[in-house]
Amino acid sequence: MFNNPYPNPMFNNQYFELIRDNQQFQPQKESTHSLYVDGIPNDAQEREVAHIFRPYPGFQRVRLIKKQTQKGREYLLCFVDFDDALQATIVMQTLQGYRFDKNDKTGLKIYFANNPKQEKQNKK
Numbered sequence: 459m460f461n462n463p464y465p466n467p468m469f470n471n472q473y474f475e476l477i478r479d480n481q482q483f484q485p486q487k488e489s490t491h492s493l494y495v496d497g498i499p500n501d502a503q504e505r506e507v508a509h510i511f512r513p514y515p516g517f518q519r520v521r522l523i524k525k526q527t528q529k530g531r532e533y534l535l536c537f538v539d540f541d542d543a544l545q546a547t548i549v550m551q552t553l554q555g556y557r558f559d560k561n562d563k564t565g566l567k568i569y570f571a572n573n574p575k576q577e578k579q580n581k582k
Contacts, residue, residue, distance in 0.1 A: 488570055489543035489544075489546065489547055489570055490543055490546065490570045490571055490572075491539060491540050491541065491542050491543050491545070491546050492537055492538070492539045492540070492546065492570070492571035493537065493538045493539075493540070493546050493549065493550055493568050493569065493570060493571060494535075494536070494537055494568070494569045494570070494571045494572075495507075495536040495537070495538060495566055495567075495568050496536075496566065496567040496568070496569070497558065497562070497564060497565060497566040497567050498522070498534050498536045498558065498566070499534075499558060499559070499562075500532055500533060500534055502522070502534065502558070503522075504520050504522050507520045507522065507536060507538075508520045510553065510556065510558075511538050511549065511553075514540070514545065514548070514549045514552075515541075515545055516540040516541035516542060516545030516546075517538075517540060517545075518539040518540055518541060519538070519539050520536065520537070520538050520539075521536070521537040521538075521539070522534050522535070522536055523535040523536075523537075537571055546570065549568075550568045550569075550570070553566060553568060554566070554567070554568055555567075
């Protein structure tokens with residue numbers, strides 16, 4: 459687990475303890491410990507994205523994957539991993555619609571990353 463020496467005073471472990479029993483934040487069947495984040499600008503760096511998620515308990519890492527369409531347009535895939543599905547659920551609910559910068563009109567769209575093992579089990 460990431461040990462943040464400068465914890466965000468607005469979101470600390472005490473706050474996490476208070477909200478984890480809230481029904482809104484309870485993990486669902488499709489919940490995973492990994493989130494897919496849509497709406498990250500193409501010029502974003504891993505460090506910038508990590509600054510958004512790092513203050514939350516259970517943060518492990520950010521993965522940015524550069525892709526290109528057949529027409530040559532570049533885009534980023536962004537995944538953020540946490541220790542467990544509860545922590546990922548709390549972050550997803552808390553940061554849904556977060557505006558990356560002042561020109562961001564739509565905000566981030568955060569989903570649970572697909573769990574290939576779960577999908578295979580559901581097909582059986």
